[in-house]
Amino acid sequence: MDLSLSTRTESGAAGDRTVVVVGGEIDVYTAPKLREQLIDLVSSGQYHLVVDMEGVEFLDSTGLGVLVGGLKRVRAHEGSLRLVCTQERILKIFRITGLTKVFPIHGTVEEAVAATD
Amino acid sequence: MARVELELTALPAHVRTARLVVVAAARRAGLADELVDELRLAVGEASSRAVGLHRAHAPHTPVLLTVTDDPRLLTVTVTDHGPAADPQVQDLAEDLWDRADDGTDDHVDPDVALAVLTGLVDDVSVEAGEQGTTVTLRWPLPARGGPIGLPSTAAAT
Numbered sequence: 001m002d003l004s005l006s007t008r009t010e011s012g013a014a015g016d017r018t019v020v021v022v023g024g025e026i027d028v029y030t031a032p033k034l035r036e037q038l039i040d041l042v043s044s045g046q047y048h049l050v051v052d053m054e055g056v057e058f059l060d061s062t063g064l065g066v067l068v069g070g071l072k073r074v075r076a077h078e079g080s081l082r083l084v085c086t087q088e089r090i091l092k093i094f095r096i097t098g099l100t101k102v103f104p105i106h107g108t109v110e111e112a113v114a115a116t117d
Numbered sequence: 118m119a120r121v122e123l124e125l126t127a128l129p130a131h132v133r134t135a136r137l138v139v140v141a142a143a144r145r146a147g148l149a150d151e152l153v154d155e156l157r158l159a160v161g162e163a164s165s166r167a168v169g170l171h172r173a174h175a176p177h178t179p180v181l182l183t184v185t186d187d188p189r190l191l192t193v194t195v196t197d198h199g200p201a202a203d204p205q206v207q208d209l210a211e212d213l214w215d216r217a218d219d220g221t222d223d224h225v226d227p228d229v230a231l232a233v234l235t236g237l238v239d240d241v242s243v244e245a246g247e248q249g250t251t252v253t254l255r256w257p258l259p260a261r262g263g264p265i266g267l268p269s270t271a272a273a274t
Contacts, residue, residue, distance in 0.1 A: 026223055028165040031130035058136075059232050060161045061213070063223050069217035089154045091152075096236035098210035 003054070004031035012113040017066060018046040019109055023055030026063030035078050036065070038070035047079025050112040059090050071103065080104075082112040119146065119186050124179035125164070126172035131136045135164040139184050139193055147258050156193070156256060159238050163195040163252045166230035170199025170249075176270035186258060201245035202231055202252075209233070 004023040009016050013107070018041055026034060041049060050072065071081040082104045085091055094100045106112035121142045121207040125131040140153060148156060158264045160182075167180040175198040185192045209232050216226050231252070234258050 013201050025133070027129075027161055028168065029222065048157050052181060058157065058161065060158060060225070061229050062165055065226070065229075066201065068213050072214070072217055082181055089158075091150055092237075093233065096209070096233055097213060098208065102214070 002113070003024070003033050005034065007041070008073045010050075010109070010113045012115070014116040015048065016066055016115045017048050017050050019050045019052055019113070021055065023057075023111065025057060025058040025064070025099070026056060027060050028062045031062045031066045035069060038066070038073065042070075042073045042077065042079075047074045048065045048107075049074060049078040049081045049107060052081050052109050052112075053085040053088065053090060056090055058083075059093060059102070060094070064099060067097070067103070082106055082115060084109050084112050093103065118186075118188075121184040123164065123182040123184075125168065125178055125182065127168045127176055128155040129168060130159060132164045132168055135180075135182055135195075136161050139182065142186075143191055143193075143256075146184075146191050147261060148191055148256060149259060151204075152256055155237060156254075159241075159254050160193060160195070162230045162233050162237070163254065164224070165225040166227045166252075167195050167197035167199070169225045170197050170227055173250075174199045188261065191256045191258050191259050194251055195247060195254075197252045198249040199227065200231075200249075202243050202248075202250040209236075228234055 002024050003026060006021045008019050010019055020037065068074065075080050084106050086107050104115065119199040123135060123138055125135055136157050140157050143156050171178060171180055178198045183194045209229060212229055231243060238254050243251045244251045
């Protein structure tokens with residue numbers, strides 16, 4: 001399955017959050033599309049992102065690199081990038097790479113949007 | 118024993134082709150369902166790594182994949198013609214962080230991919246030579262049921 005992307009804005013306790021809903025496979029073929037989306041959001045001044053990965057079927061280290069790149073970009077503007085993921089097969093690669101310590105990972109979009117720290 | 122060989126032009130889209138073919142061959146060989154996700158990710162990492170290296174160093178040479186099933190072992194090899202592997206990444210998160218940069222983070226870092234493979238799969242070997250690197254991944258296969266009434270160990274002999 002190809003990559004699908006959509007964005008919406010939700011209001012949380014600490015202000016508006018841009019929710020990026022990602023579906024399908026994030027690999028070396030599709031990762032550039034996700035990278036462009038994250039760059040576009042940051043370029044347009046949206047520095048607080050929530051990436052909903054519940055519809056992601058496959059994620060490899062290329063996809064991780066893109067998410068890390070997104071985190072670096074929002075942090076340069078004192079922003080945040082939170083992930084929503086409960087799928088064990090996706091969480092596994094975050095654990096293997098130690099990125100569970102780098103990304104805040106939430107169980108629901110509501111929780112991620114409400115998070116303030 | 119059954120064997121599948123695949124030569125891939127070094128295109129990112131064919132990393133998916135590699136995953137699909139290897140997963141299909143592994144299912145046919147009887148790989149347990151709970152190992153299929155691990156296999157899919159491992160083959161994706163190994164193929165992305167090889168395709169990335171070929172695009173940089175050997176764009177006209179195909180990446181070679183083989184899938185072999187002996188009765189009790191599934192073996193996947195991915196052979197590239199890039200610079201020899203150096204699987205010495207100490208801190209994966211730090212390495213990913215350092216290498217993620219504008220415009221360059223859509224490539225698999227070959228050493229990060231190897232480190233992910235090592236963390237993911239119990240049986241991985243990496244053989245680096247002058248021509249390139251062969252990554253070998255192995256998974257156990259369950260004993261196949263023999264003819265009705267015979268225990269599977271008898272069928273395997």
